[in-house]
Amino acid sequence: MTEEARETTGSEVASAQVAPLxxxxxxxxxxxxxxxxxxxxxxxxxxxxxxxxxxxxxxRPPRGYWAQLEFGKAPAKPALPEAxxxxxxxWSPGDFIGxxxxxxxxIARIPSPTVEGASMPAPKIRRQSHQATTGKPLHPLLIGxxxxxxxxxDSETGILRPFxxxxxxxxxxxxxxxxxxxxxDKLFRTLTSRGHRVTMAPTSGxxxxxxxxxxxxxxxxxYQQSAWAPERPTVVYVGNVPIGLxxxxxxxxxxxxxxxxxxxxxxxxxxxEQRRRYSAPRYWTTTKDxxxxxxxxxxxxxxWRVNWVKRWPEERSGQxxxxxxxxxxxxxxxxxxxxxxxxxxxxxxxxxxxxxxxxQQRRREAEERARQEKFRQDSRRDLLAAIAGWDEAxxxxxxxxxxxxxxxxLGADDRHSLLRRIALARELIGENDPVETxxxxxxxxxxx
Numbered sequence: 001m002t003e004e005a006r007e008t009t010g011s012e013v014a015s016a017q018v019a020p021l022x023x024x025x026x027x028x029x030x031x032x033x034x035x036x037x038x039x040x041x042x043x044x045x046x047x048x049x050x051x052x053x054x055x056x057x058x059x060r061p062p063r064g065y066w067a068q069l070e071f072g073k074a075p076a077k078p079a080l081p082e083a084x085x086x087x088x089x090x091w092s093p094g095d096f097i098g099x100x101x102x103x104x105x106x107i108a109r110i111p112s113p114t115v116e117g118a119s120m121p122a123p124k125i126r127r128q129s130h131q132a133t134t135g136k137p138l139h140p141l142l143i144g145x146x147x148x149x150x151x152x153x154d155s156e157t158g159i160l161r162p163f164x165x166x167x168x169x170x171x172x173x174x175x176x177x178x179x180x181x182x183x184x185d186k187l188f189r190t191l192t193s194r195g196h197r198v199t200m201a202p203t204s205g206x207x208x209x210x211x212x213x214x215x216x217x218x219x220x221x222x223y224q225q226s227a228w229a230p231e232r233p234t235v236v237y238v239g240n241v242p243i244g245l246x247x248x249x250x251x252x253x254x255x256x257x258x259x260x261x262x263x264x265x266x267x268x269x270x271x272x273e274q275r276r277r278y279s280a281p282r283y284w285t286t287t288k289d290x291x292x293x294x295x296x297x298x299x300x301x302x303x304w305r306v307n308w309v310k311r312w313p314e315e316r317s318g319q320x321x322x323x324x325x326x327x328x329x330x331x332x333x334x335x336x337x338x339x340x341x342x343x344x345x346x347x348x349x350x351x352x353x354x355x356x357x358x359x360q361q362r363r364r365e366a367e368e369r370a371r372q373e374k375f376r377q378d379s380r381r382d383l384l385a386a387i388a389g390w391d392e393a394x395x396x397x398x399x400x401x402x403x404x405x406x407x408x409x410l411g412a413d414d415r416h417s418l419l420r421r422i423a424l425a426r427e428l429i430g431e432n433d434p435v436e437t438x439x440x441x442x443x444x445x446x447x448x
Contacts, residue, residue, distance in 0.1 A: 020090040027058050027080045034066050042093045056088050057081050085240040086202055139188040141168040141198065141234065142181055149177055157251050158291035159214060161228040168200070169234035171212065171227055171248035173291035183295055183320040184247050190324050191236050191331070201233040201242070207302035209233040209244060210309050214251040215289060233302050238335035241342065244302040250313060252292040257285050264288065295320045297327060301338055305345035308338060375447040386441050390434035400426060 021029075029038050030053065039049040053060045059078045068074040083089060137143070145167055153161040158173045172180035188198045201207040212227050213219075227248070235242040256264040257278055267285060270278070296313040297320070312327050314320055400422055407418040 020092040022090045023056050023058055030060050031077055044093055052091055056091060086237050086242060139185050142185050157289050165231040167230050169230045169246045173249055176249050176293055180247060186321050187324050190328050197237045201235050207233050208304050210300035212246050212248055212298060214248060216250045216252055235302060238332055241335045241339045242302050243331055244300045246298040248296055250292050250294050250296050251289040253287050254290045255285055256288045258283050293317045303342055303345060306341045375444040379442060379444045382441055386437045389437055393432040393434045396429060
């Protein structure tokens with residue numbers, strides 16, 4: 001590489017440290033000079049730079065490429081793949097970069113049960129582990145999430161509300177957290193094995209998460225505490241169609257008994273002796289929504305322009321694994337329908353945007369016309385005032401001139417007195433130069 005090319009690359013990298021690097025810019029940088037140099041200038045390690053390339057799906061030079069290039073034997077530079085829906089489009093040093101692409105490639109090579117076959121038996125749950133029940137590593141979205149979910153706010157329903165929000169969209173009680181993670185892993189792996197990417201929505205903010213009603217029978221008749229929501233939706237791409245996924249533990253109505261000290265206990269957990277002891281009027285019963293132990297998957301369209309939500313609730317605990325094949329089939333079948341709705345919504349959005357821009361253009365033109373009309377009126381008013389001032393100045397000057405001429409025919413004392421009063425009157429009136437006024441007058445075109 002020439003010194004001039006290196007200086008050009010250095011300036012590009014320096015500017016990239018301020019502005020985000022697009023996939024195209026990163027592609028040009030790493031094929032222009034060794035990745036180690038690019039990484040040093042960006043302040044990261046070469047291994048981390050390689051991970052960035054993997055996550056942005058940017059092909060990088062193979063081992064020995066630069067030595068081969070010196071002898072003219074380097075392999076051809078591969079083309080930059082087209083960005084897929086939901087791909088990371090840019091990166092800045094210091095930004096979080098995941099391992100979704102790298103892990104997805106490994107998962108895609110692992111055979112999984114066919115969706116077309118019979119329902120799969122529910123796996124045996126290991127409560128003390130948050131690894132997948134098959135013994136394989138968890139899906140990348142689920143690796144290491146359990147400690148973050150256990151650091152939670154208080155919740156009346158028992159559903160965890162972790163402080164960290166950049167997490168997968170899973171809502172569960174502490175008791176069923178392992179079960180929920182295993183269920184999510186089963187679903188994500190099955191989708192991934194069939195070529196559907198499961199990831200967090202991009203940071204562009206164009207995807208929204210549908211509201212989640214934790215109750216077994218959703219309704220608007222009773223107040224419910226707001227459920228935890230992640231920072232970004234979890235989505236699966238069926239082709240290029242994003243579908244939002246929320247796996248949550250449902251709540252059920254439970255009769256609760258007040259036992260003092262602001263504590264309530266489920267009536268179903270009380271013995272006969274305890275029920276006799278906790279009797280009215282000192283103790284009373286009420287109902288609350290509590291975690292039921294049964295899971296439900298909610299799928300939705302993350303575009304606010306398309307209203308589509310579907311739920312798959314468990315009828316009994318541990319049933320979700322056997323529901324996965326049917327869920328995947330339905331998600332695959334709804335993909336074309338959502339694609340058509342999203343395309344119609346896109347066309348409608350473009351039309352609304354065009355109408356809005358036309359309206360804004362008409363508004364600006366009307367404001368400009370009103371502005372120019374105001375300039376014309378102001379200019380005309382000032383000109384008429386200048387003309388009137390000219391007439392007034394001539395009339396006043398003629399008056400004082402006539403008075404001065406009349407003073408010449410008076411006696412010395414009277415003449416002196418009149419001239420003195422003319423001077424006082426001129427001082428009171430002040431200077432009124434119509435020429436100066438006209439020089440400072442502005443035409444409409446000069447008023448900006």
